[in-house]
Amino acid sequence: MAIGSVCNHHQLTSFVLLCVTTMIFSTVYSRKMNRSNSNEWTNIRLPTTLHPVHYVVKLQPFLNDSNTFQGYIEVELEVVKPTSRIILHLADLVVKNNTAKVSTLNKRRRSHPIRQEKYNSDREQYTLQLRRRLRQGKAYLLSMQFEGVLNEIPRGFYKTSYVDKDGVERKLAVTQFWPADARRAFPCFDEPALKATFDIHIARESHMTAISNMPLIRTTPVPNRDGWLWDQFATTLNMSTYLVAFLISDYSFRDLEGQGKGRLKVWTSEDKLDQTSLALEVGSFAMSFFEDYFNLPYPLRKMDMAAVPETTFQAMENWGLVTYRESVLLADPKRASASHRRQVSQLVAHELAHQWFGNLVTFKWWTDLWLNEGFATYMSDVAIDQMEPAWGILEQFVVSRLQSVMTMDSLKSSHPISKPLANPADIDQVFDQIPYSKGASVIRMMKHFLTESTFKKGLAAYLSSMSYKNADQDDLWRYMTVSAHQDGSLPKDLTVKTIMDTWTLQEGYPVLTVVRDSNGTARVTQKRYLLGGEEQDLGYRWWIPVTFTSRNRRSFRHTRAQTWLSNHADHVTVTGLPHPREWVIFNLQMTGYYRVNYDDYNWSLLAYQLQQEHEVIHVTNRAQIIDDALNLARAGMLSYNFAMNMTRYLTEEKSYVVWKAAFSNMHFLYDMFKHTASYGALKDYFLMILEPVYDSLGFEDKPDDGLQTQLLRTGIIWWACRLGHTHCVNQSRVLFEHWMKDPDNYTVASNVAEAVYCSVINTGGQEMWEFAWNRFHLTRTSHQKKALGKALGCASDTWLLARYLEAGIHTESGLRRQDLSHVFEAVANSDVGSYVAWQFFEQRCKQIIKYVGSDFSSVSSIVEAVTKNFNTKQSLKQLQDLRAEVQKSRVSHKHALDQAIEVVENNVAWRKKNFYDLVRWLNQHGYSHVLTPS
Numbered sequence: 001m002a003i004g005s006v007c008n009h010h011q012l013t014s015f016v017l018l019c020v021t022t023m024i025f026s027t028v029y030s031r032k033m034n035r036s037n038s039n040e041w042t043n044i045r046l047p048t049t050l051h052p053v054h055y056v057v058k059l060q061p062f063l064n065d066s067n068t069f070q071g072y073i074e075v076e077l078e079v080v081k082p083t084s085r086i087i088l089h090l091a092d093l094v095v096k097n098n099t100a101k102v103s104t105l106n107k108r109r110r111s112h113p114i115r116q117e118k119y120n121s122d123r124e125q126y127t128l129q130l131r132r133r134l135r136q137g138k139a140y141l142l143s144m145q146f147e148g149v150l151n152e153i154p155r156g157f158y159k160t161s162y163v164d165k166d167g168v169e170r171k172l173a174v175t176q177f178w179p180a181d182a183r184r185a186f187p188c189f190d191e192p193a194l195k196a197t198f199d200i201h202i203a204r205e206s207h208m209t210a211i212s213n214m215p216l217i218r219t220t221p222v223p224n225r226d227g228w229l230w231d232q233f234a235t236t237l238n239m240s241t242y243l244v245a246f247l248i249s250d251y252s253f254r255d256l257e258g259q260g261k262g263r264l265k266v267w268t269s270e271d272k273l274d275q276t277s278l279a280l281e282v283g284s285f286a287m288s289f290f291e292d293y294f295n296l297p298y299p300l301r302k303m304d305m306a307a308v309p310e311t312t313f314q315a316m317e318n319w320g321l322v323t324y325r326e327s328v329l330l331a332d333p334k335r336a337s338a339s340h341r342r343q344v345s346q347l348v349a350h351e352l353a354h355q356w357f358g359n360l361v362t363f364k365w366w367t368d369l370w371l372n373e374g375f376a377t378y379m380s381d382v383a384i385d386q387m388e389p390a391w392g393i394l395e396q397f398v399v400s401r402l403q404s405v406m407t408m409d410s411l412k413s414s415h416p417i418s419k420p421l422a423n424p425a426d427i428d429q430v431f432d433q434i435p436y437s438k439g440a441s442v443i444r445m446m447k448h449f450l451t452e453s454t455f456k457k458g459l460a461a462y463l464s465s466m467s468y469k470n471a472d473q474d475d476l477w478r479y480m481t482v483s484a485h486q487d488g489s490l491p492k493d494l495t496v497k498t499i500m501d502t503w504t505l506q507e508g509y510p511v512l513t514v515v516r517d518s519n520g521t522a523r524v525t526q527k528r529y530l531l532g533g534e535e536q537d538l539g540y541r542w543w544i545p546v547t548f549t550s551r552n553r554r555s556f557r558h559t560r561a562q563t564w565l566s567n568h569a570d571h572v573t574v575t576g577l578p579h580p581r582e583w584v585i586f587n588l589q590m591t592g593y594y595r596v597n598y599d600d601y602n603w604s605l606l607a608y609q610l611q612q613e614h615e616v617i618h619v620t621n622r623a624q625i626i627d628d629a630l631n632l633a634r635a636g637m638l639s640y641n642f643a644m645n646m647t648r649y650l651t652e653e654k655s656y657v658v659w660k661a662a663f664s665n666m667h668f669l670y671d672m673f674k675h676t677a678s679y680g681a682l683k684d685y686f687l688m689i690l691e692p693v694y695d696s697l698g699f700e701d702k703p704d705d706g707l708q709t710q711l712l713r714t715g716i717i718w719w720a721c722r723l724g725h726t727h728c729v730n731q732s733r734v735l736f737e738h739w740m741k742d743p744d745n746y747t748v749a750s751n752v753a754e755a756v757y758c759s760v761i762n763t764g765g766q767e768m769w770e771f772a773w774n775r776f777h778l779t780r781t782s783h784q785k786k787a788l789g790k791a792l793g794c795a796s797d798t799w800l801l802a803r804y805l806e807a808g809i810h811t812e813s814g815l816r817r818q819d820l821s822h823v824f825e826a827v828a829n830s831d832v833g834s835y836v837a838w839q840f841f842e843q844r845c846k847q848i849i850k851y852v853g854s855d856f857s858s859v860s861s862i863v864e865a866v867t868k869n870f871n872t873k874q875s876l877k878q879l880q881d882l883r884a885e886v887q888k889s890r891v892s893h894k895h896a897l898d899q900a901i902e903v904v905e906n907n908v909a910w911r912k913k914n915f916y917d918l919v920r921w922l923n924q925h926g927y928s929h930v931l932t933p934s
Contacts, residue, residue, distance in 0.1 A: 044123045044423040045191065045365075049083035052076070052189045052196040053139070054235075059186070060203035060222075061173045061248060063159060067150045069173075073186050074143045075196075076105060077134075084133045089183035089190035090119070090126040092148055092156060099145035100128060104138065112140070124183055146187060153817070153853040156184025160310040162326075165271040165780070172249035174308055174323060178316055179366065180424035182241035190241045193364045193470045198236045203228055204248050211267065212246040213239075213320040215302050236319070237299060238468040240362050245318030247306050256280050263287075268307040268330060272780070275330035278341060279305060279348050285387045286349040290379070294356055295460040296467075303355070305329065305348070310816045313857070315347055317354030317376075324351070325818065327782040337750035338710035340783040342384075342391070349380035356463055364470040366424050369431075370417045370504070371473060374439020377401065381440075391707045392657070397444065398590045398620045399660040403627045405437035406509065406595075407664075410531040410635075411906075413899045414507040417442070418473055429895050431857060441593045442503045446496070448559040448591040449545040450480065450489045458483035473504060499543040502567050503593065510542050511595040511637070512565070512587070516580050516602070524586075525571045529595055532906045533636040541567035547588040550578045551609070556618035559591045583609055585617065590624040597632055603642040610649040622653070623661035630665040634910060640917045651692040656712035659693070663715055669918070671869035672911060674831055680929035681922040683723050688927075694720050699731050701749035714751045721759040732759040740771055750783050757791030762830070769800050777814050789819065793826025793833055801827050801836045809844070809851050817852055821861040828865040838866045842882055849886075860896040867900040871907035879904055 054076040061069040071093075077086070086102065095117070102112040116129040134140055150159040154176050161171045175185060183190045202210040206227050210216075214234035222228035236244075252270045255262030264283050266276040283305060291297050300320045307326040315324040324347070331344045357379070358372035381401075385393040408414060417439050419430050447455040458480035466475060477497035484490040503509075511529040516522040528540040545561030565572040577584055583605035586596045598606075606617075606625055614622060626646055633643035650662055666686060673682045697713045705713070720728040735748050735756050748756050761768050769792065776788040792804050807813035808823035815823065828837035841848065841862060852858045867879055883897040922928065 044125070046087055046089075046125070046189060046194070047083070047085075049079065049081040050086060050134075050189075051078045051080055052194055053078050054197045054199070055186075055188065056199045056201070057186050057244075058201040058203075059157070059246075060228075061150060061157070063150065063171050063173050063208075063248060064205070067159060069148050069150060069157060071146045071148065071186055072143070073146075073188075074141060075188070077140045077142055079134045079136050079138050079140065082133050082136050084130045086128040086130070086134075086142060087125050088142075088187050089124050089180070090146075090187040091124040091181075092151070092184045093146045093187065094148070095126065095187070096145040096147065099143075101141075101143045102128065102130060102134075103141050105141045106139075109141075126187060144187060148184065151184075154310055154312045155853070156181040160308065162269060162309040164269060170250055170269065172247065172251070172308075174247045174249075174306075175245045175318075176312055176316060176323070177242045177244060177318075178313070179242060179427050182244055188241050192240045192242065192362050192366070195238045195240050195362070195468070195470070197238055198244055200233045200236075200244070200246060202231045202233075202246055202248060204231060205229075208248055208250050210246060210248045211304050211306070211321060213244060213318060214300070234301075239319055239359065243317070243319045243359055243362075245316070245321045245323065247308075247321065247323070249306075251306065253304075254280060256284055263301065264303045264305070266305045266307070266329070268326065272307070272326075272330055275332055275781070276307075277333050278331040278336070278344050279324075279329050282345045282348045282384070282387065283352060286352045286380075286383045289383045289386055290353060290356060293379075293382070293456065293459075294463050295456075296356065296360075296463050298355060299360065299467075300355075303352070305351075310818055312818070315351045317351045317358055319355065319359040322351045324348075327786065330782055332750075332781045332783065335747065335750050335781065335783070337714070337753070337783045337787075338707050339714065340750070340786070342393075342707065342711075345384050345388070346380050346393075349383045350376045353379040353383070360468065361463055361466040362470050364472050366421045366427055366430075367418055368472045369427070370435035370439040371471070371476065373435045374417070374443050377436045378440035378443045388707070395620055395657050396660070396708075397440075399623050399627075399657055399664070401437040402441045402444075402590060402593065403623070403661060403664065405433040405441065406593075406627075406631070407531070408433050408899075409438055409507065409509055410529055410631075411899060411902050412530060412532065413895070413902050416507050417504040432860065438593070442500065445503075445545065445591055445593050446480070446500060449499075449561045450484055450496075451487070451560060454483050454487045454489040455480075457487070473500070477501075502542040506540060506542075508540060509593050509595075510540070510544060511597055511632070512544065512546070513597045514574075514584065514586055514602070515599055516577060516584070518580060520575065520577045520579065522574045522577055522584070523571050524565060524574055526565055526594075529631075529635065529637075531631075531635055532902070532909060542594075543567050544594060545592055546572065546574065546586065547591065548574065548577075548584055548586045549588060550584045551582040551605075551616075552578050554616065556588050556621060559588050581605075585621055585625075587621075587624065589618060589620045595628045595631065596624075597628070597637055600639075600642065603629070603638070603646075607642070607645045607649075610646065614649055614652060619655050619657050622655065622658045626658060627661045627665065633914070634668070636913060640914060640921055644918070644921050647689060650689045654693065654696070654712070656708040656715070659712055659715060663719065666719070672871055672907065672915065674869070676915075678915075678919045678922070678929065681919065681927040684929075685922055685925070685927045686719065687723050687725060690716055690720055690723070691725070694725065694728070699728065699752070701751045703749075710751050714755070717752050718755040718758075721755045728755070729759050729763075732756040736760040736764075736768070740768075743771075743775060747784075750787070753784065753787040754790050757787055758794035761791050762794045762796055765797065766800065769795050769797075786822075789822055790826045790829075793823065793828075794830050796830075796832050798832060798836050801830070801833045802840065805837065805840045809848060818858070820848070820852060821858040821865070824862045825865040828868075834866070834869050838870075838878075841866045842878065845882060845886060860899075863896040863900045864903075867904055869907075870904040871911045873908060876901070876904045876908055 052075050056074040058072045059069055104110040113131045114128050115131045118127040150173055157175050159173050161169050163169055180190050182188050200212045203222055204210045206229055210231045212233040213236050216231055217234045218232040220230045222230055251267040252273060253265040253267045254273050254276045255265045266279050287298055304321045306323050307329045308323050309326050311325045314328050328347050331340055353376040357375040363371050381393045381397050415430055417434055462476050462479040477500055480496040485492055508528045510526040513525050514522050544565040546563045546565055547559055549555050563572055583602055629643040629646045632638035633640045673679045694716050721732055739746050739748055761772055772788050772792055779785050795801055804823060805827055808815050808820045824837055827833035849859055879901055
C-alpha cells in the first residue's frame with residue numbers, strides 16, 4: 001500500500017479535478033508492463049456479459065509541460081447477461097480515487113454502489129465489483145477520471161517530435177492503438193469485436209491543431225486555462241477501439257481541391273508539404289477505385305493521412321485518420337527513386353483498402369488478422385495496376401510478394417495464415433509476411449480460379465452484408481461460394497471453404513511433381529515443400545488448381561483451373577499433353593501458390609527454350625522457372641546442374657520481374673560463398689551474366705524510362721558495384737567526389753544513389769563515411785536518407801560499423817528507435833559487417849530488445865539480418881547458446897530465434913550437401929579461382 005498526496009493543477013471543462021489525498025492501492029494502480037513479458041497471460045478475453053455501445057472520451061495532454069495527460073470517459077453499456085462485475089482494459093493509467101461511477105441510463109440516473117476496485121496487471125484488466133447486479137437488457141453508464149503519461153515508445157498515446165528547417169524542435173502527440181493499446185489512452189473494452197461509437201474531445205494549445213477520426217464540429221475555450229481550446233469531433237460510426245485515433249500537432253495540410261474542401265488531406269510539417277503530391281494523387285485514385293470495385297461508397301465524410309516522425313509500424317489504418325511513418329508517405333516530386341514512388345503508392349493504397357477490409361468489416365479476433373492484411377495487400381496492387389498500368393505491378397506481385405513469402409513459408413517453423421491466438425500479446429508469433437504476402441497470394445489464387453467477376457460479386461456481397469460488424473474467414477467463404485455457384489465458377493458439390501481451408505489452416509505449401517509418359521498424359525502428385533528437404537509425410541495436402549500449357553499450344557492467359565488435385569487424392573492424371581519432346585509449363589503466371597518440379601528432360605527443354613527464344617514464355621513464368629529451379633535445388637529436389645543452366649540465358653533477359661527473381665536467389669548463393677575460397681568463381685559468373693545487361697542499360701539514370709526499366713537499372717548497378725565491376729566502381733567514385741565538392745547544389749540520382757554511396761564508402765575510409773553521416777542528418781528527403789542509411793553499413797572499417805550500431809541504440813545520435821533494424825540490416829549485409837553485427841547483437845541482445853519495446857517486427861528483422869549467412873556448426877552453436885540465454889531472462893521473441901536457428905540448420909546442411917556440387921558446375925563452365933604453383 002502506498003499513501004500520498006496527489007495534487008492536480010489542471011482543469012477539464014466536463015468535470016473538476018480537485019487536489020485530493022489519494023490512496024493508490026497496488027490493485028488499482030496500473031504498473032507499466034513491457035509487452036515482452038505479456039506471454040505470461042492466460043485466457044484474457046473479456047466475459048460476454050456486457051457490450052459497450054457508446055463512449056465519450058475527453059483528453060487533455062500537456063505536451064509542452066509535464067508530458068502527462070488527464071482524462072475522463074463515459075461508456076454506455078448494454079447488459080447481455082446479468083452481472084455484478086464490470087471488467088474492462090486499462091494499462092499505464094491511474095484511475096483517480098472515488099471517480100468511478102455506475103448508474104442507470106434513464107431519467108432517474110440511479111447510482112449502483114461500487115464495493116471493490118481491482119486491477120490485474122498481467123491481464124491489463126480493471127474490475128469494478130458492484131453491490132447489486134446489473135439487469136439483462138438494461139443500459140447503464142460507467143464514468144471515471146484518470147491520468148497517464150505520454151510515452152516516448154510509440155504505442156498508446158505517445159509523444160514524438162521533429163526538427164523543422166530552422167533547426168527548432170517541434171513536439172506532437174499521436175496515437176497507435178493497434179493491436180491492443182487503446183487501453184493506454186483511456187479505459188475501454190479493448191477487443192475488436194466490442195465495437196461502439198465514440199465522441200472524442202481533445203484539449204490543445206491554441207497554436208496547435210487536433211484531428212481525429214471524424215470531422216471537427218465544435219471548438220470552445222478551456223475555462224481558466226488561457227490559450228487552451230477544446231475540440232469536439234463528430235460521433236464515429238460503429239468501430240473497434242484499435243481504430244480510434246487523434247493527433248495534436250502544428251502541422252499544415254494539402255488537398256487536391258484546395259481551400260480545404262477536399263475529402264482527402266495529407267498532414268505534415270509546413271516545410272514538407274511539397275512532398276505530398278504523390279500521396280494525394282494515389283489516395284484520391286484509390287478511394288474512387290475501391291468504391292467502384294467493392295460497389296460500396298466510403299462511409300465517412302473525410303479522410304486524413306498524416307506523416308508522423310516516429311511510429312511502430314509503417315502505417316496504421318485508423319478509420320478516417322491514417323497515420324504513416326513520414327519516410328514512407330512523403331516523396332520528393334522531382335528526385336524520388338522509382339522504388340520509393342512504388343513503395344509510397346502501394347502503402348497508401350494498402351491503408352485505404354483497409355477502410356473497407358478491417359474498418360467497415362472487422363475480424364472477430366486476431367486469429368483472422370489475415371483477412372485485413374491479405375486483402376489490403378492484394379487490393380493495393382490491383383488499384384495501383386489500374387492507376388499505372390505501365391508499372392506492371394501485378395507482374396511484380398509474383399516476385400515481390402509470392403516468391404518472397406515462400407522462403408519463410410518453406411520452414412518447418414512457419415505458421416498457418418489463420419492461427420488461433422489466446423491474446424493480442426501473442427501477435428508477434430504471426431506478425432510477419434504470412435498474413436500479408438501469403439494472405440494476398442492465396443486471395444490472388446482464389447480470384448483466378450473463381451474468375452474476377454465472381455470474385456468481385458462475392459466481395460461486394462460480403463462487405464455489404466457484414467458492414468459495421470465483425471467477421472471470420474468462414475463468413476467470407478460463404479459469400480464467395482454463393483457467388484461461385486450462381487456463376488457456375490465451381491461445381492455445386494464443391495465450396496470455397498473446402499478449397500481455401502487447406503491453404504489457411506495449415507502452414508506451408510506444396511510442390512507439384514509432373515511426370516509425363518509417351519501417351520500425352522502426366523501423373524501429377526503433391527507434397528509439402530521444405531527448404532530443409534525431405535521429411536516424413538505428415539499428411540499435408542491441399543486443394544490445388546492446376547493450370548498448364550505447352551510449346552505447341554501456348555496459352556498463358558488461361559489461369560482458371562483446368563483440373564484439380566484434391567487434398568484426399570493420391571494424384572491427378574492430366575491428359576492432352578504433347579509428346580515429351582515438347583516442353584510443358586504448369587502453374588500459369590504462377591497464379592497458384594505452389595512450386596513445380598519436372599523430369600530432367602523437361603527441365604532441359606525449358607533451358608534450351610530460354611536460351612533460344614525466351615520471350616516465347618510469359619514473363620512471370622520465366623521468373624517462376626528461375627525461382628522454382630534454384631529453390632528445388634536448394635532443397636535437394638533438383639540437381640544444381642539443371643538449376644544453374646536455367647540462369648545462363650539471363651545475359652539476354654531485359655525484364656525486371658525475371659531479374660528480381662534471379663537477384664533473390666543470387667543473394668542466398670552470395671551469402672553462402674562470400675567467406676570461402678570459391679567466392680571468386682561465383683563472383684565472376686555473376687558478373688558474366690550481369691555485364692551485357694549493365695552495358696545495355698548504361699550507368700546513367702534516365703528519368704523518362706519506365707518504372708521497371710529504372711528498377712532493373714538500379715538492381716543491375718547495385719550488383720555490379722557490389723561485385724567490384726571496374727566501370728561501376730569508378731563511375732561511383734566520380735559521382736561521389738563531385739557531390740562532396742558541391743553537396744548543396746549537386747545530388748546523385750536517386751535510382752543509383754544507394755549503389756554509388758555503398759561502393760565509395762566501402763573503400764573510402766573515415767572521410768567518406770563522416771561525410772555520408774553528416775549528409776544523413778542534413779537531408780530532408782526520405783529516399784536520400786534511406787540510401788545513406790543503407791550505405792553507412794558498407795564501410796570496411798569495423799570500428800565505423802560498430803560506431804554506427806552504437807548510434808542505433810541511442811536516440812541522441814539522431815537515429816530513432818524505428819531506425820535500429822535498418823542499421824543492423826545495413827551493417828549485416830556487408831561482407832565485413834556480418835560478423836560485426838552478430839557480435840554486437842550477441843553482446844547487447846537484452847538491451848536491444850528492451851530498447852525497441854513493443855516493436856516485435858524490428859527484433860525479427862534484426863535476428864534475420866545478423867544470422868542469414870551463418871552456415872557452420874560453430875555459428876549454429878553460438879545462436880543456440882544465445883537463445884538459451886534469452887530464454888533464461890524471460891525475454892520474448894523466441895519465435896524469431898527459433899526461425900533463425902532453423903534457417904542456419906538448413907544452411908549448414910546445404911553447405912555439406914550442395915556447396916561442392918555448385919563449385920564443380922562453376923569450374924566446368926570456366927569459373928575457377930584455384931591457386932596453382934607458377
